[in-house]
Structures are given as structure tokens and as C-alpha cells.
Amino acid sequence: MERVTIRDREFTIEENESRGRTARVSISGSRIRMWFPRFISQREAERLYSDFREWALRRLSAIDFSELEAKPRHIGFRDCQELSVMGNRLVIRIEESGTNAKAKARIRGEELLLKLPAGLPPEAKAAATHNLVRKILTRIHLPTLEARMGSINSSYYDFACKGLALRDQSTRWGSCSRRSGRISLNFRLLFAPQSIMDYVIAHELSHLKEPNHSKRFWKLVASAVPDYKERRRWLNSYGKSLGTPIEQMEERGQAAQAQSLPASG
Numbered sequence: 001m002e003r004v005t006i007r008d009r010e011f012t013i014e015e016n017e018s019r020g021r022t023a024r025v026s027i028s029g030s031r032i033r034m035w036f037p038r039f040i041s042q043r044e045a046e047r048l049y050s051d052f053r054e055w056a057l058r059r060l061s062a063i064d065f066s067e068l069e070a071k072p073r074h075i076g077f078r079d080c081q082e083l084s085v086m087g088n089r090l091v092i093r094i095e096e097s098g099t100n101a102k103a104k105a106r107i108r109g110e111e112l113l114l115k116l117p118a119g120l121p122p123e124a125k126a127a128a129t130h131n132l133v134r135k136i137l138t139r140i141h142l143p144t145l146e147a148r149m150g151s152i153n154s155s156y157y158d159f160a161c162k163g164l165a166l167r168d169q170s171t172r173w174g175s176c177s178r179r180s181g182r183i184s185l186n187f188r189l190l191f192a193p194q195s196i197m198d199y200v201i202a203h204e205l206s207h208l209k210e211p212n213h214s215k216r217f218w219k220l221v222a223s224a225v226p227d228y229k230e231r232r233r234w235l236n237s238y239g240k241s242l243g244t245p246i247e248q249m250e251e252r253g254q255a256a257q258a259q260s261l262p263a264s265g
């Protein structure tokens with residue numbers, strides 16, 4: 001297990017066996033974690049280790065270390081909070097009635113109505129509101145995102161992509177299974193500008209062809225999103241704030257400047 005020091009902070013490099021066919025690397029806290037498929041050769045594993053290590057050291061030399069902390073487990077949705085969801089404003093209304101009431105969610109016009117049992121402890125209430133919002137927004141917006149992914153794929157790649165899922169991921173914005181041809185996106189991207197969602201979709205579609213973050217991979221991403229570096233920086237800087245009230249996002253100057261990809265057709 002190798003240890004490296006960047007700007008007076010020590011990081012541990014961990015090697016893990018991947019369950020799938022894709023090699024990948026991530027940085028979280030003070031760990032640089034690498035996953036390698038079991039079937040690759042020792043020579044290929046050493047090459048990937050070197051590439052991943054170089055990428056991690058470059059990234060750690062350039063970022064604010066606060067970006068390495070995991071996203072909060074639950075978004076703290078609150079009553080009367082205004083959200084931007086897929087570019088549309090939505091106001092959350094929370095009603096608490098009866099300790100045995102069943103948690104429910106529904107959309108009424110521009111309002112997202114959440115019904116909760118009364119008297120929930122703060123953490124349980126945060127979890128309940130988070131899960132209700134995630135489930136109803138996923139059900140409503142997944143078909144639109146599937147069509148969007150299909151449009152980007154047909155316009156720039158034409159890869160064999162067989163499905164899309166929105167998941168409650170705590171450390172990744174997206175993932176790709178080359179074996180099944182399915183892509184997963186973090187549901188928090190529903191609160192991001194369309195340009196950022198497009199970038200993550202193009203990123204994961206590119207993994208269907210190139211499993212690693214090689215020069216070939218980034219060339220594929222750039223073919224659809226030439227300014228992907230700016231969009232990636234935005235996500236690194238402001239991703240943890242997705243799901244916070246609109247006024248807070250605007251006060252922090254977190255509007256994405258990148259343009260969305262044109263639709264096919």
C-alpha cells in the first residue's frame with residue numbers, strides 16, 4: 001500500500017478487485033482507491049496503476065481538499081424551499097399529521113407536497129423527505145432523461161446503450177456497466193443545469209467504449225462536450241450544493257455558463 005504526500009496531507013493508495021470489467025479510480029477523504037478487473041494482465045495493471053496515480057496526483061495538486069469529503073447522505077429539504085428541477089422551479093410543502101400517518105409525495109402544479117408522520121427525529125425526517133423527493137422526481141423525470149441520453153448517443157456516439165437508472169449515489173455522479181450496457185446517474189443531477197447533466201451523460205456514454213480515463217476517453221467526451229473541463233470544474237465546485245434552495249445557489253454565483261448540447265434531429 002503506497003502512501004503519497006500532497007501539500008502536507010498524506011494519502012493512501014489502495015488497490016481493489018473490480019466486480020465488473022472496468023478499471024476505475026476515485027479519491028475520497030485521504031484515500032486514492034483503484035479498482036482493477038481480475039482478468040487483466042500484470043503489465044496492464046501496472047500501466048493502469050501508473051496512469052491512475054499520475055491523474056490522482058495532478059488532481060490533488062490542483063483542488064481544494066474540502067472537495068474530497070463525501071456528499072451529505074441526505075439533502076436537507078425543508079418546508080417552502082424553492083428548487084430548480086430540470087430547469088423548472090418547484091416549491092416543497094411539508095405537512096405533518098399523526099404519528100402513524102404514511103409518508104407520501106405528490107405534485108400539485110408547481111408544488112411538491114410531502115406528507116410525513118408527526119414527531120420524527122431530525123435525522124429520520126431528513127431521510128424521509130430525501131427519499132420521498134428522490135422517488136417521485138425519479139418517476140417523473142426518468143423518461144425525459146432516457147430520451148435525452150438517446151439523443152446525445154445517436155448524435156455523437158451510436159453506442160449500444162441499453163438503459164438508464166437514477167440512483168442515490170453518495171460518491172459518484174454516474175457509473176457505467178459495459179457488460180449490460182446500462183448507465184446510472186446520481187439523482188442529485190436533477191437539480192443541476194442541463195449543461196451539467198449533458199456532460200455527465202456524455203462522460204458515462206464514453207465509458208461504453210473506453211473504460212478508463214485515458215486520452216482516448218477524454219477525446220470521446222470532447223467530441224460531444226468540447227468544454228467538458230469547465231463543466232467538470234463546475235460539478236467539482238458546486239456539486240455538493242445541488243438540492244439546496246434556489247436563492248442559496250444564486251447567492252453563491254453557481255449558475256453554469258456552459259451551453260447544453262443540441263438535440264438530435
